[in-house]
Amino acid sequence: MNQHVTAETGDPVAVEPAASQDVVRLVDLKRRFGATAALDGVSLTVKKGEILGIIGRSGAGKSTLIRCLNGLERPDSGEVFIEGREISRLSEHELQPLRRRIGMVFQHFNLLSAKTVEDNVALPLKIEGRTRAERMARAAELLQLVGLSEKAKAYPASLSGGQKQRVGIARALAARPALLLSDEATSALDPETTRSILALLKDINSRLGLTILLITHEMEVIRSIADRVAVIDAGRIVEEGAVWQVFADPKSEITRSLLGGIRPQLPPEIASQLVAGEGTETILRIDVAGEAARRPLLSELSAGVPGAFRLVHGGIDHVQQQPVGTLFVAVPGADARHLAAVIAFLKDRGARVEVLGHVAGPV
């Protein structure tokens, strides 16, 4: 609010440089549908040039959230700033020129079947009132960018899902938007096509410096292209941060559950044998990230705390060029002091350690 007012007074000293970099700023957004709160006080910022991923289960409120950003949905209360301008109370007519600053890509592509690929791509420019020559030149340029130049005269029905989404992306970029919204853009695509579409979005982000806000229910999408992630559940942002940090140290149950598919988990046959009390082996979960994951942790452990241990499961992954790892280690014996020494040694070196339980024999 502050910087918005000061920006209007034109006082150059009072304008915070950081604030002018925010393409999107949401303040305490609320929206109810009947008895359910789709958005229950969401505050978020998206900085210029970054890719923010919003992840949540279906029904968590992410579709409502993304639609508030271009006024397709109106919040009951709260504020939506796009490039510093509050838009949630603008009329439909006032929103129209503003929406041209925001491209949108849809899960089901939403291409017009009666128009050729190039006419689909050029439609935002037709809405802007550009001449046909300008429109066709820009469409050709964009189709080249997404690698579909040879399909310019084809109709969408003859394209594959991945090609349709490329056209959708080209169309969203046609009017040179300041922000690209991606509404589950890869959810209807197979894994291989998903990877190529995500690579294209990432490429557009780095080449054009375009700010992207995407919503998804797949952690893999977040991991591949997002810089920051916000986890939404029941209309609230429950966790937010740099992707690798959230992957390394998820704070909320919902984040852990969403990460379940792509982070190492204790194999179920071992998990089912865990007991709380005594056993011949203790199973530890060791989480490492950043610096802690770059050091030779296991050799240091065997040198520093004499005694055998066994690697049961796990691995080191790389997220945003940062190592993020989870190791499951079995420490033999019932010696509580030895176990405490191992845990202390690991914690000393920046690892997070959790005693999962004990097993009766080697597993």
Add this chain to the structure above:
Amino acid sequence: MSPVLFELLLRSIWETVLMTGASGLISLVFGLPLGLALVATDRGGIAESLWVNRILGAVINGFRSVPFIILLVALIPVTRLIVGTSIGTWAAIVPLSIAATPYYARIAEVSLREVDLGLIEAARAMGGNRWTIIREVLVPEALPGIVAGFTVTLVTLVGASAMAGAIGAGGLGDLAIRYGYQRFETSVMVAVVVVLIVLVCGIQWIGDRLVARLDHRG
């Protein structure tokens, strides 16, 4: 068939084509916007206005529930006001158009309703206004259905125009009743039926071809 009867047949064909064509065109010009208005003013439409929607719906239903032969007679004062006479081919075009317009409006409405709401949302997200949505999304996307529906309307009008003989409009139906039936000219009756079959098949064939060319939904 005598040359006189043959000439009569040719004239009747022309009268039928004229009545069908003119009233078809008028029903397209008024029915399509009416169909658009029905879709646009409905709940969740691009110009939602439920009371307008209900009034439009009621008027359309009212006209559609009156049998054509009754409409033909009931509209005589209106016809006289518009055409200047209540008898003849041009006079028949008024009730035919008034009957076909709400009929076609409903058919167009069905096609327009089938347009994926995601496409309308995409056009709104691009900054399009209502007119953009109508011109770039609703009409082009529904066009195959709009044309197919127009074909159905034309064929229905061929049948309805036969009844217009009741107000002296001429046409093939009138010819069949007066010569084929009342004067036992079986050859006239057969000729009329054959011409009607050819006419209807021709309209349907052209309509189908056009739809096939317009439909890119794959």
